[in-house]
Amino acid sequence: MKDIIFIEPNSASHVYQGLAKDYAAIETPTWSLLLAQSCRSKGFDVGILDANALRLSPQEVCDEVWEQRPRIICFVVYGQNPNSGTANMVGAYQEAEFIKNKLLTTQGTMFGVGSTGYAPKIVFVGSHTSALPLEVLEKKFVDIVLVNEGVYALHNLLSSKLTEKELETIKGIGWKIGTSLILNEAEKLVPHDRMDIDLPGYAWDLLPYKENPFDLYRAHFWHTNYKTDERSPFAAIYTSLGCTFQCEFCMINILNRTSNSADVVSSDFNVMRFWSPEFIIKEFDKLADYGVKNIRISDEMFFLNKKYYEPLLDLLIERDHKFNMWAYSRIDTCREQYLSKFKKAGVNWLALGIEAASPTIRQEITKGKFKDVDIRDVVKKIKNSGIKVVGNIIFGFPNEDYPEMQQTLDLALELKCEFTNMYCAAALPGSPLHRKAKENNWELPSTPQEWSFFSYECKPLPTNHLSAAEVLEFRDKAWEILHADPDYLKMIEETFGADSRQNLEAQSKIKLKRKLLTHV
Numbered sequence: 001m002k003d004i005i006f007i008e009p010n011s012a013s014h015v016y017q018g019l020a021k022d023y024a025a026i027e028t029p030t031w032s033l034l035l036a037q038s039c040r041s042k043g044f045d046v047g048i049l050d051a052n053a054l055r056l057s058p059q060e061v062c063d064e065v066w067e068q069r070p071r072i073i074c075f076v077v078y079g080q081n082p083n084s085g086t087a088n089m090v091g092a093y094q095e096a097e098f099i100k101n102k103l104l105t106t107q108g109t110m111f112g113v114g115s116t117g118y119a120p121k122i123v124f125v126g127s128h129t130s131a132l133p134l135e136v137l138e139k140k141f142v143d144i145v146l147v148n149e150g151v152y153a154l155h156n157l158l159s160s161k162l163t164e165k166e167l168e169t170i171k172g173i174g175w176k177i178g179t180s181l182i183l184n185e186a187e188k189l190v191p192h193d194r195m196d197i198d199l200p201g202y203a204w205d206l207l208p209y210k211e212n213p214f215d216l217y218r219a220h221f222w223h224t225n226y227k228t229d230e231r232s233p234f235a236a237i238y239t240s241l242g243c244t245f246q247c248e249f250c251m252i253n254i255l256n257r258t259s260n261s262a263d264v265v266s267s268d269f270n271v272m273r274f275w276s277p278e279f280i281i282k283e284f285d286k287l288a289d290y291g292v293k294n295i296r297i298s299d300e301m302f303f304l305n306k307k308y309y310e311p312l313l314d315l316l317i318e319r320d321h322k323f324n325m326w327a328y329s330r331i332d333t334c335r336e337q338y339l340s341k342f343k344k345a346g347v348n349w350l351a352l353g354i355e356a357a358s359p360t361i362r363q364e365i366t367k368g369k370f371k372d373v374d375i376r377d378v379v380k381k382i383k384n385s386g387i388k389v390v391g392n393i394i395f396g397f398p399n400e401d402y403p404e405m406q407q408t409l410d411l412a413l414e415l416k417c418e419f420t421n422m423y424c425a426a427a428l429p430g431s432p433l434h435r436k437a438k439e440n441n442w443e444l445p446s447t448p449q450e451w452s453f454f455s456y457e458c459k460p461l462p463t464n465h466l467s468a469a470e471v472l473e474f475r476d477k478a479w480e481i482l483h484a485d486p487d488y489l490k491m492i493e494e495t496f497g498a499d500s501r502q503n504l505e506a507q508s509k510i511k512l513k514r515k516l517l518t519h520v
Contacts, residue, residue: 011091058098077126085127087452100141131430222419226500254430303329339385351390391417396471424460483508
């Protein structure tokens with residue numbers, strides 16, 4: 001009987017539709033790995049069940065839980081994209097409800113109800129849970145929620161017998177007595193100077209067993225230059241947590257929540273914490289030993305603080321593991337003098353938060369902190385260094401009309417980034433934009449599927465001028481326009497080869513079905 005099992009839910013088909021089978025990335029379960037290693041370092045018996053990578057059904061998840069019989073079942077709900085912590089709740093809810101129903105029904109004697117009395121606590125942790133802890137706790141199948149990253153709360157839960165008297169004293173959790181929902185006093189985050197100690201790396205060895213467990217995971221389609229047979233093995237890793245910026249549309253920092261106040265949002269907790277370069281390089285060394293070559297550096301802002309990224313890049317250059325990596329940068333923090341070092345260390349792609357072409361729109365969504373730099377010049381310098389560019393753009397910010405969205409599409413066509421992510425604006429739970437939407441009674445999604453950028457049910461934020469359907473239709477047509485552009489396709493072929501162009505064209509033929517656009 002284990003102390004805890006961390007479950008990565010399977011929401012792929014709901015979140016990605018037809019892209020799930022062959023094209024969407026399958027990432028290593030970053031936070032499950034971090035939490036498992038942290039709890040294991042305190043002497044607890046832990047396990048990881050990656051239902052996403054294994055594509056398990058709720059029944060199969062339930063069967064595995066019975067095999068391991070943990071005291072705590074912890075659903076860890078994050079994702080590849082900022083919205084995924086909310087969108088992936090669909091799989092977590094389904095699996096948790098299935099397990100709880102098995103426990104409560106008379107047919108559920110496989111769990112020992114009425115005989116051994118096995119009744120584990122179902123715990124939720126993740127970005128959506130931190131944003132809306134009471135909403136999650138209201139679910140009948142959820143016993144406890146963790147409000148923020150949950151490291152110290154988990155340690156204390158596992159040290160207890162989970163009695164009501166003990167739960168009353170554990171900071172950083174929400175729990176219930178009957179129908180009463182209780183939020184205990186907030187718990188602190190792991191402080192910067194304790195990162196190497198209290199979040200001591202990744203429990204890579206607990207990944208689902210295969211000859212090489214990393215073969216279960218695959219890089220983003222573009223990460224391997226659109227070569228479909230080179231995407232595995234793959235891993236994702238943080239070298240820092242959090243972000244110092246306060247963008248209106250972003251909920252990333254809600255994970256840093258240290259207040260139970262109902263009106264707080266992610267921008268209230270804009271802090272960054274780092275592992276030491278000397279500590280985190282050991283995790284890269286482990287990945288090299290496993291034969292991993294494709295790596296996502298998942299930091300929200302890796303290209304920001306040279307005090308941390310420069311020594312780490314030096315250590316990676318020294319090791320020469322021949323990694324193929326990608327990382328994030330803002331366009332106004334990308335320093336030209338370091339690009340060659342990034343490239344030499346194996347960072348072959350930089351993902352840029354371009355967001356919108358209009359400087360006015362960019363200023364509004366980043367609270368005036370966005371430096372008005374020449375986007376074209378930044379992209380050109382990155383490309384000249386030999387690094388490929390992922391351009392992240394968003395359509396449908398509150399003050400946008402068709403001309404502003406067209407301006408962003410025109411910029412994407414001009415820049416010809418080696419890959420372009422196109423999203424619709426969403427007032428994600430935990431973001432400042434979500435608070436504004438609530439204050440203004442804007443219509444918001446009501447299900448996890450409606451929050452998903454690529455789902456059938458996708459329901460983006462309407463603007464002051466356009467409906468949600470009009471924004472979504474523009475985004476989907478913009479995607480088609482870019483991937484039918486002969487100059488763009490020519491660039492892909494010249495850069496990566498004819499086979500890569502063919503692979504990209506095959507992907508672009510997969511049309512997303514949209515409930516809002518059934519009239520189109």
